[in-house]
Amino acid sequence: MTHPLPSYLDAQHLGPWGIYLQQVDRVTPFLGSLSRWVETLKRPKRALIVDVPIELDNGTMAHFEGYRVQHNTSRGPGKGGVRFHQDVTLSEVMALSAWMSVKNAAVNLPFGGAKGGIRVDPKTLSRGELERLTRRYTSEIGIVIGPTKDIPAPDVNTNEQIMAWMMDTYSMNEGATASGVVTGKPLALGGSLGRREATGRGVFTVGQEAARHIGLDLKGARIAVQGFGNVGGIAGKLFAQAGSRVVAVQDHGGSIYRESGLDVPALLAHVAEHGCVRGFAGAEVITDPTFWSVPCDILIPAALEQQITPENAPQIQARLVIEGANGPTTPQADDILRERGVLVVPDVLANAGGVTVSYFEWVQDFSSFFWGEDEINERLVRIMREAFAAVWHTAEQHGVSLRTATFIIACTRILQARELRGLYP
Numbered sequence: 498m499t500h501p502l503p504s505y506l507d508a509q510h511l512g513p514w515g516i517y518l519q520q521v522d523r524v525t526p527f528l529g530s531l532s533r534w535v536e537t538l539k540r541p542k543r544a545l546i547v548d549v550p551i552e553l554d555n556g557t558m559a560h561f562e563g564y565r566v567q568h569n570t571s572r573g574p575g576k577g578g579v580r581f582h583q584d585v586t587l588s589e590v591m592a593l594s595a596w597m598s599v600k601n602a603a604v605n606l607p608f609g610g611a612k613g614g615i616r617v618d619p620k621t622l623s624r625g626e627l628e629r630l631t632r633r634y635t636s637e638i639g640i641v642i643g644p645t646k647d648i649p650a651p652d653v654n655t656n657e658q659i660m661a662w663m664m665d666t667y668s669m670n671e672g673a674t675a676s677g678v679v680t681g682k683p684l685a686l687g688g689s690l691g692r693r694e695a696t697g698r699g700v701f702t703v704g705q706e707a708a709r710h711i712g713l714d715l716k717g718a719r720i721a722v723q724g725f726g727n728v729g730g731i732a733g734k735l736f737a738q739a740g741s742r743v744v745a746v747q748d749h750g751g752s753i754y755r756e757s758g759l760d761v762p763a764l765l766a767h768v769a770e771h772g773c774v775r776g777f778a779g780a781e782v783i784t785d786p787t788f789w790s791v792p793c794d795i796l797i798p799a800a801l802e803q804q805i806t807p808e809n810a811p812q813i814q815a816r817l818v819i820e821g822a823n824g825p826t827t828p829q830a831d832d833i834l835r836e837r838g839v840l841v842v843p844d845v846l847a848n849a850g851g852v853t854v855s856y857f858e859w860v861q862d863f864s865s866f867f868w869g870e871d872e873i874n875e876r877l878v879r880i881m882r883e884a885f886a887a888v889w890h891t892a893e894q895h896g897v898s899l900r901t902a903t904f905i906i907a908c909t910r911i912l913q914a915r916e917l918r919g920l921y922p
């Protein structure tokens with residue numbers, strides 16, 4: 498017997514988790530007999546909320562709320578990043594963990610889905626405070642993570658240094674160095690070549706494939722990017738290297754535009770120095786709402802969820818949207834874009850490059866044998882291309898969007914694993 502979902506698990510509940518549930522509803526008719534088990538996708542396996550108290554530099558105490566959610570582990574240990582952001586909520590982390598289950602299955606990695614986060618604006622913390630926060634959070638979630646249980650990685654506002662502190666804290670508690678407990682580590686601690694660039698490289702690779710399918714030449718193609726951090730910055734760089742023109746970029750600091758194309762290396766250097774695109778000399782400033790209607794061929798949302806909405810979807814000029822971010826497009830906006838003939842390469846496929854190289858890192862840590870960068874990039878590109886081809890074929894076969902096609906492939910794999918493991922009567 499199935500009880501009604503609690504309100505925070507309800508599809509009508511606005512927010513990322515509600516969006517994820519609507520996506521599951523859309524895939525269910527395509528799951529055949531496996532649709533009997535679809536309820537398992539509609540609730541996380543395990544959700545941990547932790548209090549993270551730290552001493553601030555001024556001697557006072559502060560308490561932050563942290564989360565680690567394991568959505569599904571049918572296909573392997575939980576895998577997914579950790580986000581430090583002032584707007585992080587349990588519902589958001591639940592959705593991000595579920596998208597990890599789908600993503601990992603879509604590119605056929607032997608992982609389930611998990612995600613973590615702390616509700617904090619890390620920009621307000623000193624380095625020492627950030628380290629104490631990271632270590633206490635790791636200690637608190639230490640009861641559910643581990644190299645064969647659940648392996649965190651970087652996400653928004655987290656990086657190699659934070660992964661190093663997480664690895665060290667977990668190892669201290671275990672009494673042995675456990676490099677496989679997190680990925681996205683510095684190279685000197687068992688990190689992998691190519692991990693930092695992997696998500697952007699994956700975005701670029703599926704972009705190449707999608708552009709080829711719709712007859713869009715990347716040379717001279719105009720690109721708009723929202724979010725110029727790890728994902729958006731690297732993707733922008735790779736498109737520019739391929740001869741595309743990055744004409745518009747938006748981050749928290751504002752939006753900038755240059756019809757003939759921004760100088761991407763100079764913009765990356767500016768962001769590294771100043772923290773945002775504001776003040777970049779070689780561009781005109783545009784308003785944030787105008788960003789969505791700039792003339793462009795490819796739009797890459799690479800910031801946060803729910804950025805492409807029914808309000809701005811009708812204005813988008815691009816023929817192709819490649820979702821670098823997780824959950825950037827609401828289901829209603831998805832429908833508007835589809836009706837308008839805009840092709841959307843969904844997050845659960847487009848940004849899978851990061852976790853794919855995280856998988857390589859995890860394998861390298863276990864074998865204590867490290868691969869060369871060319872080998873890593875070749876394997877990454879091959880996996881992304883094969884996954885894209887399978888999704889394209891499934892979309893044509895069923896007459897559905899690339900998002901629903903990716904969900905068909907991934908949810909079938911997850912539910913088959915569930916069934917084979919005999920978790921059902």
Ligand SMILES: NC(=O)C1=CN([C@@H]2O[C@H](COP(=O)(O)OP(=O)(O)OC[C@H]3O[C@@H](n4cnc5c(N)ncnc54)[C@H](OP(=O)(O)O)[C@@H]3O)[C@@H](O)[C@H]2O)C=CC1
Nearest residue numbers: 653654696724725726727728748749799800822823848851
């Ligand atoms: N890192 C990874 O390997 C992966 C990341 N992703 C997803 O990609 C997205 C970006 O992550 P990542 O690049 O790692 O994060 P970063 O922290 O490196 O960068 C985030 C970027 O988004 C910008 N941003 C944040 N909020 C807004 C906003 N409201 N409007 C405009 N810009 C905003 C930030 O600007 P500012 O600095 O000014 O705040 C920054 O440029 C997230 O959705 C993440 O989940 C997906 C797969 C893997």
Ligand SMILES: O=C(O)CCC(=O)C(=O)O
Nearest residue numbers: 577578650652851852855
């Ligand atoms: O590299 C990883 O394990 C996870 C990356 C991630 O958080 C994501 O794909 O959203």
